[in-house]
Amino acid sequence: MSQYQVKAGPEAFLPPAAASMGVILPDPGECHIEGRIAPEEEGYEYAARKFLEAKVPTIFPGPLVLWNWNENATKKAKAIRALADALPARLIPMADYRPKYPKIDAEAEINPNHPNLTIWHNKIDVCIFVGVHCHQANLALKIIRGGTDCFTMAMCAQAGHEDACLSFRDASVEKITKLMDAVNKLKKEGVKSQAESFVQIKMTSSGRVA
Amino acid sequence: MNKDKITLCEELADIMPPEYHELVETATYGKEGRGWKDIGSSKELIEQHSLCAGCPESIAFRYILASLPAPENTVFVGSTGCTSLVFPHVAVQNIHSLFGNQNAIASGLKRTLKRRFPDVEKDVVVLAGDGATVDIGLDMTMQSWFRQEKFTTICFDNELYANTGGQESGLMQKGFVAKMAPAGKNFDKVRLPEIAREAGCHYVAMLTVSKPNRVEKAIRQAVMIAREIGPTYVQLYTPCILEIGKQSMEGLDEMKDAESIGGRFVMKEYISDQAQQLIDDMEAEEKAKKKAAKEAKKAKKPVSA
Numbered sequence A: 001m002s003q004y005q006v007k008a009g010p011e012a013f014l015p016p017a018a019a020s021m022g023v024i025l026p027d028p029g030e031c032h033i034e035g036r037i038a039p040e041e042e043g044y045e046y047a048a049r050k051f052l053e054a055k056v057p058t059i060f061p062g063p064l065v066l067w068n069w070n071e072n073a074t075k076k077a078k079a080i081r082a083l084a085d086a087l088p089a090r091l092i093p094m095a096d097y098r099p100k101y102p103k104i105d106a107e108a109e110i111n112p113n114h115p116n117l118t119i120w121h122n123k124i125d126v127c128i129f130v131g132v133h134c135h136q137a138n139l140a141l142k143i144i145r146g147g148t149d150c151f152t153m154a155m156c157a158q159a160g161h162e163d164a165c166l167s168f169r170d171a172s173v174e175k176i177t178k179l180m181d182a183v184n185k186l187k188k189e190g191v192k193s194q195a196e197s198f199v200q201i202k203m204t205s206s207g208r209v210a
Numbered sequence B: 001m002n003k004d005k006i007t008l009c010e011e012l013a014d015i016m017p018p019e020y021h022e023l024v025e026t027a028t029y030g031k032e033g034r035g036w037k038d039i040g041s042s043k044e045l046i047e048q049h050s051l052c053a054g055c056p057e058s059i060a061f062r063y064i065l066a067s068l069p070a071p072e073n074t075v076f077v078g079s080t081g082c083t084s085l086v087f088p089h090v091a092v093q094n095i096h097s098l099f100g101n102q103n104a105i106a107s108g109l110k111r112t113l114k115r116r117f118p119d120v121e122k123d124v125v126v127l128a129g130d131g132a133t134v135d136i137g138l139d140m141t142m143q144s145w146f147r148q149e150k151f152t153t154i155c156f157d158n159e160l161y162a163n164t165g166g167q168e169s170g171l172m173q174k175g176f177v178a179k180m181a182p183a184g185k186n187f188d189k190v191r192l193p194e195i196a197r198e199a200g201c202h203y204v205a206m207l208t209v210s211k212p213n214r215v216e217k218a219i220r221q222a223v224m225i226a227r228e229i230g231p232t233y234v235q236l237y238t239p240c241i242l243e244i245g246k247q248s249m250e251g252l253d254e255m256k257d258a259e260s261i262g263g264r265f266v267m268k269e270y271i272s273d274q275a276q277q278l279i280d281d282m283e284a285e286e287k288a289k290k291k292a293a294k295e296a297k298k299a300k301k302p303v304s305a
Protein backbone atom coordinates (compact mmCIF):
# COMPACT_ATOMS: atom_id res chain seq x y z
CA MET A 1 0.00 0.00 0.00
CA SER A 2 1.43 3.40 -0.91
CA GLN A 3 1.88 5.77 1.99
CA TYR A 4 -0.96 8.18 2.68
CA GLN A 5 0.18 11.77 2.32
CA VAL A 6 -1.10 14.47 4.62
CA LYS A 7 -1.39 17.09 1.88
CA ALA A 8 -3.15 20.41 2.12
CA GLY A 9 -6.91 20.04 1.61
CA PRO A 10 -9.67 20.27 0.79
CA GLU A 11 -10.01 16.60 1.75
CA ALA A 12 -13.82 16.85 1.69
CA PHE A 13 -16.27 17.02 4.55
CA LEU A 14 -14.85 14.15 6.58
CA PRO A 15 -11.12 13.79 6.00
CA PRO A 16 -9.87 10.43 7.28
CA ALA A 17 -7.89 10.59 10.50
CA ALA A 18 -4.32 10.41 9.21
CA ALA A 19 -3.54 7.86 11.94
CA SER A 20 -6.16 5.53 10.48
CA MET A 21 -4.34 5.79 7.14
CA GLY A 22 -1.11 4.56 8.65
CA VAL A 23 0.55 7.88 9.49
CA ILE A 24 2.59 7.55 12.67
CA LEU A 25 3.96 10.13 15.07
CA PRO A 26 7.62 11.12 15.03
CA ASP A 27 10.05 10.00 17.73
CA PRO A 28 12.03 12.61 19.67
CA GLY A 29 14.41 14.41 17.33
CA GLU A 30 12.13 13.79 14.36
CA CYS A 31 9.18 15.48 12.68
CA HIS A 32 6.75 14.40 10.03
CA ILE A 33 6.39 16.08 6.66
CA GLU A 34 3.12 15.22 4.94
CA GLY A 35 3.12 11.93 6.84
CA ARG A 36 6.75 11.02 6.12
CA ILE A 37 8.99 10.78 9.19
CA ALA A 38 12.03 13.02 8.77
CA PRO A 39 14.85 14.42 10.92
CA GLU A 40 13.74 17.55 12.76
CA GLU A 41 16.40 19.65 11.01
CA GLU A 42 14.81 18.87 7.65
CA GLY A 43 11.47 20.00 9.07
CA TYR A 44 12.79 23.43 10.06
CA GLU A 45 14.02 24.14 6.55
CA TYR A 46 10.85 22.74 4.94
CA ALA A 47 8.59 24.77 7.23
CA ALA A 48 10.63 27.94 6.75
CA ARG A 49 10.47 27.58 2.97
CA LYS A 50 6.71 26.93 3.07
CA PHE A 51 6.22 30.05 5.17
CA LEU A 52 8.37 32.23 2.92
CA GLU A 53 6.56 31.00 -0.21
CA ALA A 54 3.14 31.81 1.30
CA LYS A 55 1.00 34.82 0.45
CA VAL A 56 -0.65 34.89 3.86
CA PRO A 57 1.62 33.08 6.33
CA THR A 58 -0.03 32.99 9.72
CA ILE A 59 0.84 31.90 13.26
CA PHE A 60 -1.98 30.74 15.52
CA PRO A 61 -0.84 30.97 19.16
CA GLY A 62 -3.10 29.10 21.59
CA PRO A 63 -3.97 29.52 25.28
CA LEU A 64 -0.81 27.79 26.48
CA VAL A 65 1.31 30.67 25.15
CA LEU A 66 -1.19 33.53 25.34
CA TRP A 67 -1.95 33.24 29.05
CA ASN A 68 0.72 33.97 31.57
CA TRP A 69 0.29 30.74 33.52
CA ASN A 70 3.97 30.06 34.00
CA GLU A 71 7.35 31.53 33.22
CA ASN A 72 7.90 29.35 30.18
CA ALA A 73 4.71 30.62 28.58
CA THR A 74 6.12 34.14 28.62
CA LYS A 75 9.36 32.96 27.03
CA LYS A 76 7.51 31.05 24.32
CA ALA A 77 5.35 34.11 23.61
CA LYS A 78 8.50 36.15 23.10
CA ALA A 79 9.98 33.57 20.72
CA ILE A 80 6.72 33.43 18.74
CA ARG A 81 6.66 37.19 18.35
CA ALA A 82 10.25 37.10 17.11
CA LEU A 83 9.36 34.39 14.56
CA ALA A 84 6.38 36.45 13.33
CA ASP A 85 8.60 39.53 12.93
CA ALA A 86 11.34 37.58 11.15
CA LEU A 87 9.00 36.15 8.48
CA PRO A 88 6.85 38.42 8.55
CA ALA A 89 3.62 36.55 9.44
CA ARG A 90 0.28 37.51 10.87
CA LEU A 91 -0.48 36.53 14.47
CA ILE A 92 -4.06 35.42 15.03
CA PRO A 93 -4.88 34.11 18.52
CA MET A 94 -6.90 31.10 19.57
CA ALA A 95 -7.56 32.59 23.00
CA ASP A 96 -9.88 29.87 24.28
CA TYR A 97 -12.03 27.05 22.99
CA ARG A 98 -15.55 28.30 23.70
CA PRO A 99 -17.99 27.82 20.90
CA LYS A 100 -18.62 31.48 20.14
CA TYR A 101 -21.97 32.52 18.76
CA PRO A 102 -23.34 34.02 16.65
CA LYS A 103 -19.92 34.32 15.01
CA ILE A 104 -16.29 34.99 15.77
CA ASP A 105 -14.45 37.98 14.38
CA ALA A 106 -12.78 35.90 11.67
CA GLU A 107 -10.29 38.62 10.82
CA ALA A 108 -8.88 38.85 14.32
CA GLU A 109 -9.28 35.44 15.96
CA ILE A 110 -9.58 31.71 15.33
CA ASN A 111 -11.75 29.20 17.15
CA PRO A 112 -11.34 25.41 17.08
CA ASN A 113 -15.03 24.83 16.44
CA HIS A 114 -14.99 26.63 13.08
CA PRO A 115 -11.37 27.44 12.23
CA ASN A 116 -12.17 27.35 8.50
CA LEU A 117 -13.93 30.73 8.87
CA THR A 118 -10.64 32.42 9.78
CA ILE A 119 -8.72 30.62 7.01
CA TRP A 120 -11.32 31.57 4.38
CA HIS A 121 -11.75 35.14 5.54
CA ASN A 122 -8.05 35.97 5.52
CA LYS A 123 -7.17 33.64 2.59
CA ILE A 124 -4.51 32.00 4.74
CA ASP A 125 -2.41 29.54 2.72
CA VAL A 126 0.18 28.43 5.31
CA CYS A 127 -0.26 28.35 9.06
CA ILE A 128 1.28 26.97 12.23
CA PHE A 129 -0.41 26.13 15.51
CA VAL A 130 1.56 26.62 18.69
CA GLY A 131 0.35 26.41 22.29
CA VAL A 132 -3.01 24.83 21.49
CA HIS A 133 -4.09 21.86 23.63
CA CYS A 134 -3.87 18.58 21.69
CA HIS A 135 -7.52 17.67 21.32
CA GLN A 136 -8.49 21.17 20.18
CA ALA A 137 -5.56 21.28 17.74
CA ASN A 138 -6.62 17.89 16.33
CA LEU A 139 -10.14 19.18 15.81
CA ALA A 140 -9.02 22.41 14.16
CA LEU A 141 -6.41 20.71 11.95
CA LYS A 142 -8.96 18.25 10.62
CA ILE A 143 -11.58 20.89 9.92
CA ILE A 144 -9.03 23.05 8.11
CA ARG A 145 -7.79 20.16 5.98
CA GLY A 146 -11.37 19.11 5.34
CA GLY A 147 -12.57 22.38 3.93
CA THR A 148 -9.67 24.63 2.93
CA ASP A 149 -6.48 24.47 0.89
CA CYS A 150 -4.30 25.78 3.70
CA PHE A 151 -1.01 23.97 4.44
CA THR A 152 -1.12 23.30 8.18
CA MET A 153 1.79 22.92 10.58
CA ALA A 154 1.91 22.12 14.28
CA MET A 155 4.58 23.08 16.79
CA CYS A 156 3.29 20.53 19.28
CA ALA A 157 4.47 20.44 22.90
CA GLN A 158 3.71 16.73 23.16
CA ALA A 159 4.14 13.92 20.62
CA GLY A 160 3.01 15.70 17.43
CA HIS A 161 -0.08 15.72 15.22
CA GLU A 162 -0.74 13.24 12.42
CA ASP A 163 -3.39 15.50 10.95
CA ALA A 164 -1.08 18.45 10.36
CA CYS A 165 0.71 18.56 7.01
CA LEU A 166 3.91 19.05 8.98
CA SER A 167 4.39 18.46 12.67
CA PHE A 168 7.16 19.06 15.12
CA ARG A 169 7.08 17.59 18.61
CA ASP A 170 8.30 18.60 22.09
CA ALA A 171 7.92 22.31 21.29
CA SER A 172 10.20 24.58 23.27
CA VAL A 173 11.59 28.10 23.12
CA GLU A 174 14.69 26.63 21.46
CA LYS A 175 12.67 24.90 18.75
CA ILE A 176 10.63 28.00 17.94
CA THR A 177 13.91 29.91 17.72
CA LYS A 178 15.41 27.22 15.47
CA LEU A 179 12.51 27.69 13.06
CA MET A 180 13.19 31.42 13.10
CA ASP A 181 16.90 30.75 12.44
CA ALA A 182 15.94 28.60 9.43
CA VAL A 183 13.86 31.50 8.09
CA ASN A 184 16.73 33.95 8.53
CA LYS A 185 19.18 31.53 6.88
CA LEU A 186 16.96 31.11 3.79
CA LYS A 187 16.50 34.85 3.60
CA LYS A 188 20.26 35.32 3.69
CA GLU A 189 20.56 32.84 0.84
CA GLY A 190 18.28 35.06 -1.21
CA VAL A 191 14.85 33.45 -0.64
CA LYS A 192 12.39 36.32 -0.47
CA SER A 193 9.16 36.36 1.48
CA GLN A 194 6.18 36.25 -0.90
CA ALA A 195 3.83 37.51 1.81
CA GLU A 196 1.32 40.14 0.82
CA SER A 197 1.74 43.31 2.83
CA PHE A 198 -0.50 43.51 5.89
CA VAL A 199 -1.02 45.40 9.10
CA GLN A 200 -0.91 43.29 12.27
CA ILE A 201 -4.21 43.78 14.11
CA LYS A 202 -3.67 45.14 17.61
CA MET A 203 -6.31 45.44 20.30
CA THR A 204 -7.01 46.71 23.80
CA SER A 205 -10.14 46.49 25.94
CA SER A 206 -11.65 49.41 24.07
CA GLY A 207 -11.21 47.88 20.63
CA ARG A 208 -8.77 47.84 17.73
CA VAL A 209 -5.87 50.19 17.85
CA ALA A 210 -4.24 48.94 14.62
CA MET B 1 -5.53 34.56 46.11
CA ASN B 2 -3.68 34.93 42.88
CA LYS B 3 -4.83 36.91 39.89
CA ASP B 4 -1.75 36.00 37.83
CA LYS B 5 -3.49 32.88 36.59
CA ILE B 6 -5.63 34.97 34.28
CA THR B 7 -3.22 37.58 33.04
CA LEU B 8 -1.92 37.73 29.49
CA CYS B 9 1.62 37.16 28.27
CA GLU B 10 2.80 40.70 27.69
CA GLU B 11 4.53 39.85 24.43
CA LEU B 12 1.29 38.72 22.76
CA ALA B 13 -1.29 40.74 24.70
CA ASP B 14 -1.84 43.24 21.90
CA ILE B 15 -3.19 40.58 19.51
CA MET B 16 -5.90 39.53 21.95
CA PRO B 17 -9.49 40.62 21.21
CA PRO B 18 -11.00 43.26 23.54
CA GLU B 19 -13.13 40.81 25.53
CA TYR B 20 -10.02 39.07 26.89
CA HIS B 21 -8.48 42.33 28.02
CA GLU B 22 -11.75 43.13 29.74
CA LEU B 23 -11.87 39.67 31.28
CA VAL B 24 -8.51 40.29 32.92
CA GLU B 25 -9.24 43.89 33.89
CA THR B 26 -12.58 43.12 35.57
CA ALA B 27 -11.63 39.79 37.13
CA THR B 28 -12.65 39.30 40.74
CA TYR B 29 -9.87 36.79 41.38
CA GLY B 30 -7.92 38.05 44.33
CA LYS B 31 -10.53 40.61 45.27
CA GLU B 32 -11.32 40.73 48.96
CA GLY B 33 -15.03 40.16 49.58
CA ARG B 34 -15.92 39.04 46.04
CA GLY B 35 -19.51 37.89 45.79
CA TRP B 36 -22.76 37.88 43.88
CA LYS B 37 -22.75 41.67 43.64
CA ASP B 38 -19.89 41.40 41.12
CA ILE B 39 -22.20 39.70 38.64
CA GLY B 40 -22.82 41.94 35.67
CA SER B 41 -19.57 43.84 35.98
CA SER B 42 -17.15 40.94 35.81
CA LYS B 43 -16.74 38.97 32.62
CA GLU B 44 -15.38 35.85 34.26
CA LEU B 45 -18.69 35.31 36.06
CA ILE B 46 -20.22 34.09 32.76
CA GLU B 47 -21.21 36.74 30.32
CA GLN B 48 -22.80 34.36 27.86
CA HIS B 49 -24.31 30.93 28.36
CA SER B 50 -25.86 28.35 26.13
CA LEU B 51 -28.92 27.42 28.19
CA CYS B 52 -32.50 28.33 27.31
CA ALA B 53 -33.20 32.06 27.71
CA GLY B 54 -34.19 32.69 31.34
CA CYS B 55 -33.17 29.26 32.59
CA PRO B 56 -32.60 29.56 36.37
CA GLU B 57 -29.57 27.29 36.03
CA SER B 58 -27.77 30.20 34.39
CA ILE B 59 -28.17 32.53 37.36
CA ALA B 60 -27.44 29.68 39.78
CA PHE B 61 -24.15 29.13 37.98
CA ARG B 62 -23.24 32.79 38.31
CA TYR B 63 -24.04 32.92 42.02
CA ILE B 64 -21.96 29.81 42.62
CA LEU B 65 -18.97 31.13 40.70
CA ALA B 66 -19.16 34.44 42.51
CA SER B 67 -19.31 32.68 45.89
CA LEU B 68 -16.28 30.41 45.58
CA PRO B 69 -13.77 31.28 48.30
CA ALA B 70 -10.78 30.52 46.02
CA PRO B 71 -11.76 30.25 42.33
CA GLU B 72 -8.17 29.94 41.11
CA ASN B 73 -7.71 26.90 43.31
CA THR B 74 -11.06 25.28 42.64
CA VAL B 75 -11.80 22.46 40.22
CA PHE B 76 -15.36 21.67 39.21
CA VAL B 77 -16.46 18.20 38.24
CA GLY B 78 -19.49 18.25 36.00
CA SER B 79 -21.72 15.65 34.43
CA THR B 80 -23.83 15.39 31.31
CA GLY B 81 -27.01 17.43 31.33
CA CYS B 82 -27.97 21.06 30.83
CA THR B 83 -25.29 22.12 33.34
CA SER B 84 -22.59 20.74 31.07
CA LEU B 85 -23.49 23.29 28.41
CA VAL B 86 -22.22 26.10 30.64
CA PHE B 87 -18.80 24.73 31.59
CA PRO B 88 -17.11 25.75 28.33
CA HIS B 89 -17.93 29.35 29.28
CA VAL B 90 -16.55 29.50 32.81
CA ALA B 91 -13.16 30.78 33.91
CA VAL B 92 -12.66 28.07 36.52
CA GLN B 93 -10.92 24.73 35.98
CA ASN B 94 -13.40 21.98 35.27
CA ILE B 95 -13.56 18.33 34.31
CA HIS B 96 -16.45 16.65 32.54
CA SER B 97 -17.16 13.15 33.83
CA LEU B 98 -19.14 10.22 32.52
CA PHE B 99 -22.80 10.66 33.46
CA GLY B 100 -23.30 9.60 37.07
CA ASN B 101 -19.60 9.14 37.81
CA GLN B 102 -18.99 12.66 39.05
CA ASN B 103 -18.53 11.90 42.77
CA ALA B 104 -16.16 9.03 42.04
CA ILE B 105 -14.04 11.27 39.80
CA ALA B 106 -14.11 14.04 42.41
CA SER B 107 -12.93 11.62 45.12
CA GLY B 108 -9.86 10.66 43.12
CA LEU B 109 -9.23 14.22 42.07
CA LYS B 110 -9.39 15.64 45.59
CA ARG B 111 -7.01 13.01 46.93
CA THR B 112 -4.61 13.51 44.03
CA LEU B 113 -4.60 17.28 44.42
CA LYS B 114 -3.84 16.86 48.12
CA ARG B 115 -0.76 14.81 47.26
CA ARG B 116 0.33 16.92 44.34
CA PHE B 117 -0.11 20.26 46.13
CA PRO B 118 0.32 19.52 49.84
CA ASP B 119 0.74 23.21 50.71
CA VAL B 120 -2.19 24.64 48.77
CA GLU B 121 -5.87 24.21 49.59
CA LYS B 122 -7.49 22.90 46.41
CA ASP B 123 -11.29 22.86 46.53
CA VAL B 124 -13.20 20.30 44.50
CA VAL B 125 -16.85 20.99 43.74
CA VAL B 126 -19.20 18.60 41.97
CA LEU B 127 -21.98 20.28 40.04
CA ALA B 128 -24.50 18.02 38.36
CA GLY B 129 -28.18 17.62 37.62
CA ASP B 130 -30.66 15.59 39.63
CA GLY B 131 -30.58 12.71 37.13
CA ALA B 132 -26.83 12.44 37.50
CA THR B 133 -26.79 12.95 41.29
CA VAL B 134 -29.82 11.06 42.49
CA ASP B 135 -30.61 8.43 39.86
CA ILE B 136 -27.81 7.13 37.70
CA GLY B 137 -25.04 8.37 40.02
CA LEU B 138 -26.65 7.76 43.41
CA ASP B 139 -24.23 4.94 44.22
CA MET B 140 -21.19 7.16 43.55
CA THR B 141 -22.81 10.12 45.33
CA MET B 142 -23.53 8.21 48.52
CA GLN B 143 -20.34 6.17 48.58
CA SER B 144 -18.31 9.38 48.54
CA TRP B 145 -20.29 10.63 51.53
CA PHE B 146 -19.85 7.35 53.42
CA ARG B 147 -16.11 7.62 52.80
CA GLN B 148 -16.10 11.19 54.12
CA GLU B 149 -14.50 12.57 50.95
CA LYS B 150 -13.70 16.23 51.47
CA PHE B 151 -15.53 17.97 48.65
CA THR B 152 -18.85 19.68 47.98
CA THR B 153 -21.65 18.17 45.92
CA ILE B 154 -24.08 20.63 44.35
CA CYS B 155 -27.20 19.30 42.68
CA PHE B 156 -29.18 21.45 40.25
CA ASP B 157 -32.61 20.07 41.01
CA ASN B 158 -34.97 20.74 38.12
CA GLU B 159 -37.00 17.67 38.99
CA LEU B 160 -36.48 15.85 35.70
CA TYR B 161 -34.02 14.96 32.93
CA ALA B 162 -34.14 18.23 31.07
CA ASN B 163 -31.33 17.78 28.60
CA THR B 164 -32.85 14.66 27.07
CA GLY B 165 -36.35 16.05 26.78
CA GLY B 166 -38.13 15.50 30.09
CA GLN B 167 -37.86 12.00 31.58
CA GLU B 168 -38.87 11.12 35.12
CA SER B 169 -36.26 11.61 37.84
CA GLY B 170 -36.10 10.55 41.47
CA LEU B 171 -36.36 14.17 42.53
CA MET B 172 -39.53 14.73 40.50
CA GLN B 173 -42.66 15.32 42.55
CA LYS B 174 -45.25 12.57 42.86
CA GLY B 175 -47.93 12.75 40.19
CA PHE B 176 -45.97 15.03 37.85
CA VAL B 177 -46.44 14.38 34.15
CA ALA B 178 -43.46 15.23 31.93
CA LYS B 179 -43.13 15.19 28.17
CA MET B 180 -41.38 11.84 28.19
CA ALA B 181 -43.07 10.46 31.32
CA PRO B 182 -46.75 10.62 30.33
CA ALA B 183 -48.07 8.20 32.94
CA GLY B 184 -47.13 10.52 35.81
CA LYS B 185 -44.73 9.76 38.61
CA ASN B 186 -46.10 7.34 41.17
CA PHE B 187 -43.72 7.70 44.08
CA ASP B 188 -42.56 10.61 46.22
CA LYS B 189 -39.69 12.99 45.59
CA VAL B 190 -36.56 11.32 46.98
CA ARG B 191 -35.51 13.05 50.21
CA LEU B 192 -31.88 13.44 49.33
CA PRO B 193 -31.08 16.15 51.91
CA GLU B 194 -32.08 13.74 54.67
CA ILE B 195 -30.21 10.89 53.02
CA ALA B 196 -27.16 13.16 52.77
CA ARG B 197 -27.34 13.97 56.47
CA GLU B 198 -27.61 10.29 57.40
CA ALA B 199 -24.85 9.36 54.95
CA GLY B 200 -22.37 11.62 56.73
CA CYS B 201 -22.58 15.07 55.13
CA HIS B 202 -21.53 17.75 57.61
CA TYR B 203 -23.46 20.50 55.91
CA VAL B 204 -26.63 20.08 53.87
CA ALA B 205 -28.69 22.89 52.41
CA MET B 206 -31.73 22.85 50.18
CA LEU B 207 -32.99 26.12 48.73
CA THR B 208 -34.03 27.86 45.54
CA VAL B 209 -31.81 30.38 43.76
CA SER B 210 -34.26 33.26 44.15
CA LYS B 211 -32.14 35.00 46.80
CA PRO B 212 -28.49 35.49 45.85
CA ASN B 213 -27.25 36.24 49.37
CA ARG B 214 -28.66 32.96 50.65
CA VAL B 215 -27.07 31.00 47.83
CA GLU B 216 -23.76 32.75 48.40
CA LYS B 217 -23.77 31.91 52.10
CA ALA B 218 -24.73 28.28 51.54
CA ILE B 219 -22.05 27.73 48.89
CA ARG B 220 -19.32 29.44 50.95
CA GLN B 221 -20.17 27.39 54.00
CA ALA B 222 -20.38 24.18 52.00
CA VAL B 223 -16.97 24.71 50.40
CA MET B 224 -15.24 25.76 53.62
CA ILE B 225 -16.73 22.90 55.63
CA ALA B 226 -15.77 20.40 52.92
CA ARG B 227 -12.24 21.81 52.97
CA GLU B 228 -11.86 21.53 56.73
CA ILE B 229 -14.16 18.75 57.88
CA GLY B 230 -15.87 16.44 55.37
CA PRO B 231 -18.52 16.05 52.64
CA THR B 232 -21.19 18.69 52.09
CA TYR B 233 -24.28 18.78 49.90
CA VAL B 234 -26.28 21.67 48.44
CA GLN B 235 -29.49 21.07 46.51
CA LEU B 236 -30.66 24.07 44.51
CA TYR B 237 -34.07 24.32 42.90
CA THR B 238 -33.45 25.49 39.34
CA PRO B 239 -36.81 24.87 37.62
CA CYS B 240 -36.69 23.83 33.99
CA ILE B 241 -38.95 26.50 32.60
CA LEU B 242 -39.01 24.79 29.24
CA GLU B 243 -40.42 21.56 30.64
CA ILE B 244 -42.93 23.08 33.03
CA GLY B 245 -44.24 25.42 30.36
CA LYS B 246 -43.08 28.77 31.76
CA GLN B 247 -41.87 31.87 29.96
CA SER B 248 -38.30 33.20 30.28
CA MET B 249 -39.34 35.77 32.90
CA GLU B 250 -41.30 33.32 35.06
CA GLY B 251 -38.47 31.28 36.59
CA LEU B 252 -38.12 33.63 39.55
CA ASP B 253 -41.83 33.48 40.42
CA GLU B 254 -41.77 29.71 40.17
CA MET B 255 -38.90 29.59 42.69
CA LYS B 256 -40.60 32.05 45.03
CA ASP B 257 -43.78 29.96 44.98
CA ALA B 258 -41.84 26.78 45.65
CA GLU B 259 -40.09 28.26 48.70
CA SER B 260 -43.13 29.84 50.32
CA ILE B 261 -44.62 28.19 53.42
CA GLY B 262 -45.76 24.64 52.68
CA GLY B 263 -43.82 24.54 49.40
CA ARG B 264 -41.38 21.82 48.37
CA PHE B 265 -38.37 24.12 48.63
CA VAL B 266 -38.73 25.91 51.94
CA MET B 267 -35.09 26.43 52.81
CA LYS B 268 -33.59 23.83 55.11
CA GLU B 269 -30.14 23.18 56.48
CA TYR B 270 -28.57 20.33 58.44
CA ILE B 271 -25.32 21.18 60.16
CA SER B 272 -23.14 18.83 62.21
CA ASP B 273 -21.80 20.14 65.53
CA GLN B 274 -18.29 20.23 64.16
CA ALA B 275 -19.46 22.22 61.12
CA GLN B 276 -21.44 24.61 63.31
CA GLN B 277 -18.30 25.32 65.31
CA LEU B 278 -16.45 26.17 62.10
CA ILE B 279 -19.28 28.44 60.93
CA ASP B 280 -19.25 30.25 64.28
CA ASP B 281 -15.49 30.72 64.07
CA MET B 282 -15.72 32.02 60.51
CA GLU B 283 -18.46 34.46 61.45
CA ALA B 284 -16.51 35.72 64.46
CA GLU B 285 -13.46 36.23 62.27
CA GLU B 286 -15.51 38.09 59.67
CA LYS B 287 -17.00 40.32 62.37
CA ALA B 288 -13.59 41.11 63.82
CA LYS B 289 -12.28 41.97 60.37
CA LYS B 290 -15.18 44.32 59.68
CA LYS B 291 -14.74 45.97 63.07
CA ALA B 292 -11.04 46.46 62.50
CA ALA B 293 -11.69 47.93 59.05
CA LYS B 294 -14.25 50.32 60.50
CA GLU B 295 -11.87 51.44 63.20
CA ALA B 296 -9.06 51.91 60.73
CA LYS B 297 -11.34 54.07 58.61
CA LYS B 298 -12.33 56.10 61.65
CA ALA B 299 -8.71 56.63 62.62
CA LYS B 300 -7.90 57.90 59.13
CA LYS B 301 -10.74 60.45 59.08
CA PRO B 302 -9.42 63.98 59.58
CA VAL B 303 -10.73 65.68 62.67
CA SER B 304 -13.02 68.52 61.61
CA ALA B 305 -12.44 71.93 63.11
Ligand SMILES: Cc1ncc(C[n+]2csc(CCOP(=O)(O)OP(=O)(O)O)c2C)c(N)n1
Pocket (backbone or CB within 6 Å): B080, B081, B082, B083, B098, B099, B128, B129, B130, B131, B132, B133, B156, B158, B160, B161, B162, B163, B164, B169
Ligand atom coordinates in the same frame (compact mmCIF):
# COMPACT_ATOMS: atom_id res chain seq x y z
C1 LIG C 1 -23.85 7.14 30.82
C2 LIG C 1 -24.90 8.01 30.21
N1 LIG C 1 -26.21 7.63 30.29
C3 LIG C 1 -27.15 8.41 29.77
C4 LIG C 1 -26.85 9.57 29.13
C5 LIG C 1 -27.91 10.41 28.51
N2 LIG C 1 -28.21 11.63 29.22
C6 LIG C 1 -27.69 12.81 28.85
S1 LIG C 1 -28.24 14.09 29.75
C7 LIG C 1 -29.23 13.06 30.66
C8 LIG C 1 -30.15 13.58 31.71
C9 LIG C 1 -29.62 14.69 32.51
O1 LIG C 1 -30.51 14.94 33.56
P1 LIG C 1 -30.04 15.75 34.84
O2 LIG C 1 -28.85 15.13 35.44
O3 LIG C 1 -31.21 15.91 35.72
O4 LIG C 1 -29.57 17.15 34.23
P2 LIG C 1 -30.47 18.30 33.57
O5 LIG C 1 -30.32 18.16 32.09
O6 LIG C 1 -31.87 18.12 34.02
O7 LIG C 1 -29.89 19.59 34.06
C10 LIG C 1 -29.09 11.73 30.26
C11 LIG C 1 -29.82 10.58 30.81
C12 LIG C 1 -25.48 9.94 29.04
N3 LIG C 1 -25.08 11.06 28.46
N4 LIG C 1 -24.55 9.13 29.58
Ligand code: SF4
Pocket (backbone or CB within 6 Å): B051, B052, B055, B056, B057, B082, B158, B162, B163, B239, B240, B241, B242, B243
Ligand atom coordinates in the same frame (compact mmCIF):
# COMPACT_ATOMS: atom_id res chain seq x y z
S1 SF4 D 1 -34.04 22.55 29.03
FE1 SF4 D 1 -34.70 23.38 31.00
S2 SF4 D 1 -32.95 23.10 32.41
FE2 SF4 D 1 -32.20 22.86 30.29
S3 SF4 D 1 -31.49 24.90 29.70
FE3 SF4 D 1 -33.61 24.75 29.03
S4 SF4 D 1 -34.83 25.58 30.72
FE4 SF4 D 1 -32.79 25.15 31.52
Ligand SMILES: [Mg+2]
Pocket (backbone or CB within 6 Å): B081, B129, B130, B131, B156, B157, B158, B159, B160, B161, B162, B169
Ligand atom coordinates in the same frame (compact mmCIF):
# COMPACT_ATOMS: atom_id res chain seq x y z
MG1 LIG E 1 -32.47 17.54 35.95
